[in-house]
Amino acid sequence: MARTRAPYAAALALAAATLTACGSSTVESSEVAGTTASASPSAETPAPASTGASSSTAPSSSTSSSPRSSAAPAPAGADQPAQEVDSVPEQASAYTPEEQAYLEALRNNGINVDGVEDQLTGTGFSVCEGNTITRDAVSGQLVEQRRTDQAFDALNKLIDDSAHEHLC
Template sequence: MRRALGARGFGALCVSTLLYATLTACGGSATVEGDKATVTPTTTTATSTTATAATSATTTTPRASGGAAVPPGDGDRPAREVETVPDQATGYSPAEEAFLEQLRENGLNIEGVEDQLTATGFSVCSNDMITRDAVAGQLVEQRRTDMDPAALGQLLTDTARANLC
């Protein structure tokens, strides 16, 4: 095939094929005639621009499946600056808080892995010791405790059964 097309023709064929594959994957189509390529996009987006004295924002008008515009308030809203940080709730039940606190009191650094630890605690309640052992090993490797994996696994089991199960 390379001899029939020549080096220049083969290169053009490769570029054309890649261009077509790329544009097709992105939702467009391409037509190649000779050394010229024509690209025809198949997606359209309606946009509107709102300018204020301080800033300018461009928003996209959402479209329903039938092509009709989605009513205001149902689509995306422009970003706005946050003046104050809202109060952060822990999101953990009192039983989960007690579970985590007991682990912390026993020398485990739980900072940032609270969700994984509570999930591990609930897996212990389901008698899933494989997950418990894997998590205990990871926590020891991450140097979150001075315990060995077996001792940490037992601590996770005892703490989970006392607080979560």
């Protein structure tokens, strides 16, 4: 049995020696300052030859002697370096005007809706469908989380009335 393990031991020793010979894995910034390489493995792989005839197309170059202009658009899917953001883009509301009016009605009646807007709009739509189980559960959560000073029954009525006025 020692005889069958010898080739495996030799292969393992050869692999360890090869990995040891690789040296340091740390790359200093001065070592890469003049090169730009593509992170995409497909950029380094030549295109497959067409069937029936040999193809003489050359693979696209993945390195460049001069850095890319920041104004040039990058190809789709290519990694780009991080850029500092000067201003936050204007965000569109994730809620319809009806949903916003519903949430505003709840807010104006003493409910802290911040962070639970999705849960409350879903509850409002379930009220429109005649489902009061979700409304009862959410009302209980709002009371327990101290998001309102209203009593449970008054909160149920408020959610019902607001949902019917704005969402249904």
